[in-house]
Amino acid sequence: MKKVNEIMNKVKIKTTINNRSYKLDVLPNQTLLNFLREELGLTGTKCGCEIGECGACTVLINGEAVNSCLVLVPQINGKEVLTVEGLSDGEQLHPLQKSFIEHGAVHCGFCTPGLLMTAKSLLDENPDPTEEEIRNAIAGNLCRCTGYIQVVEAVKNAAGEY
Amino acid sequence: MKPFEYKFSDKLDEILHILSQSGTDAKILAGGTDLLIELRRKPKVYPGVIVDISFVNELKGIFEDNNHITIKPLSTHTKIFKSDIIRKKAYLLSEATSQIGSLQIRNRGTVGGNIMNAAACADTVPPLIALNAEITLRSQNSVRSFKLNDFFIKPYKTKANPDEVLTEIKINCLPKDAKSTFIKLGRRNALSISRLSVAAVLQQDEDGKIIDARIVPGAAFPTWQRVVEAEQMLIGEKPGIELFRAAGAKVSEVMISYTGRRWSTEYKEPVIAALVRRALERCSI
Numbered sequence: 234m235k236k237v238n239e240i241m242n243k244v245k246i247k248t249t250i251n252n253r254s255y256k257l258d259v260l261p262n263q264t265l266l267n268f269l270r271e272e273l274g275l276t277g278t279k280c281g282c283e284i285g286e287c288g289a290c291t292v293l294i295n296g297e298a299v300n301s302c303l304v305l306v307p308q309i310n311g312k313e314v315l316t317v318e319g320l321s322d323g324e325q326l327h328p329l330q331k332s333f334i335e336h337g338a339v340h341c342g343f344c345t346p347g348l349l350m351t352a353k354s355l356l357d358e359n360p361d362p363t364e365e366e367i368r369n370a371i372a373g374n375l376c377r378c379t380g381y382i383q384v385v386e387a388v389k390n391a392a393g394e395y
Numbered sequence: 396m397k398p399f400e401y402k403f404s405d406k407l408d409e410i411l412h413i414l415s416q417s418g419t420d421a422k423i424l425a426g427g428t429d430l431l432i433e434l435r436r437k438p439k440v441y442p443g444v445i446v447d448i449s450f451v452n453e454l455k456g457i458f459e460d461n462n463h464i465t466i467k468p469l470s471t472h473t474k475i476f477k478s479d480i481i482r483k484k485a486y487l488l489s490e491a492t493s494q495i496g497s498l499q500i501r502n503r504g505t506v507g508g509n510i511m512n513a514a515a516c517a518d519t520v521p522p523l524i525a526l527n528a529e530i531t532l533r534s535q536n537s538v539r540s541f542k543l544n545d546f547f548i549k550p551y552k553t554k555a556n557p558d559e560v561l562t563e564i565k566i567n568c569l570p571k572d573a574k575s576t577f578i579k580l581g582r583r584n585a586l587s588i589s590r591l592s593v594a595a596v597l598q599q600d601e602d603g604k605i606i607d608a609r610i611v612p613g614a615a616f617p618t619w620q621r622v623v624e625a626e627q628m629l630i631g632e633k634p635g636i637e638l639f640r641a642a643g644a645k646v647s648e649v650m651i652s653y654t655g656r657r658w659s660t661e662y663k664e665p666v667i668a669a670l671v672r673r674a675l676e677r678c679s680i
Binding site: 264307373 | 401403432473
């Protein structure tokens with residue numbers, strides 16, 4: 234049997250993650266999710282279902298919300314990735330983060346990073362969404378604690394400060 | 396994920412060359428929303444080479460010319476759903492893409508991937524067939540075109556060769572006075588996978604008589620097709636609840652003639668009839 238290195242070529246990529254530029258040699262058979270968590274130590278992005286159902290691994294690629302479990306790491310070549318770690322401005326929390334805390338939208342917290350990223354992509358595009366638009370946008374982020382009510386209120390409230 | 400060789404290029408010619416060298420165990424990666432799930436399931440035939448076409452800009456974009464719309468295969472569901480051209484001239488495709496998966500899936504999944512993966516629940520296919528879609532496949536040494544309704548052999552199986560790339564989807568614009576819709580029924584609202592769906596187009600003349608009718612059910616037949624028997628019942632008639640009910644029953648009957656009676660028929664028989672009736676009602680308001 235061949236060894237991994239004999240079969241697999243590492244791929245050279247340039248990318249920007251949380252506003253920092255990287256030049257990397259990556260193994261192609263890993264997802265962006267695993268790469269962020271295992272190689273870069275960015276464990277804010279959560280690993281849930283790994284089949285694109287739960288949204289816990291949501292990050293932004295060039296501003297669009299995507300499931301990082303369904304992206305191969307070489308696919309971020311030349312792209313800008315934003316994870317929950319890149320959301321705050323230093324110590325200054327993002328309006329969505331503040332609003333989530335104020336509205337009690339964080340219970341166990343596992344879905345929170347994904348929800349924050351999806352909500353950011355929504356508000357960046359539509360700063361004044363209706364409740365239906367919010368619910369539609371977060372349909373791909375499962376939360377088993379809140380029943381979504383506090384989350385929807387938090388997003389609505391953050392929209393006011395956008 | 397087990398190891399594989401990863402190849403990519405931002406030029407179509409190079410992609411075609413890579414595929415010509417790669418043999419039958421190569422898999423094309425576009426949006427990845429089906430392929431990555433499949434890789435993690437450890438399929439019996441694991442691809443030796445993944446050919447990433449997601450950087451090829453010439454496979455992106457939506458263009459209109461002379462009553463036709465060309466949709467490049469790497470257009471994501473989000474791009475299609477947000478396209479003004481599609482909303483104005485191929486409304487049912489806009490409606491279908493807006494309901495696929497979640498926001499995250501729509502941002503990644505592509506129409507080309509939806510066609511080539513050929514799952515029975517592929518939501519872009521019934522609207523595209525209703526829009527008389529033609530597709531073009533290219534390999535290093537050949538160019539082939541298919542009518543989309545001629546392209547599928549069975550679920551997950553198409554007439555494409557392993558070294559071919561889908562390069563273009565061409566549809567006819569709907570006439571200005573035609574109305575169209577896509578209705579799907581899933582087991583839940585969010586992230587639902589179609590159990591059954593219907594794409595429909597109706598066009599009426601000045602007197603209100605139906606002059607064009609197209610009905611394409613999804614996830615109902617072994618492969619997708621227009622139900623001509625039901626469409627013919629509508630031509631020359633004026634819209635009405637009894638007429639639409641009869642057309643729905645006809646679609647149901649035709650479906651059973653293909654699939655036979657099986658465990659799910661008791662459910663599907665009345666449901667597909669109701670979906671067809673609803674779709675036609677929406678197109679006649």
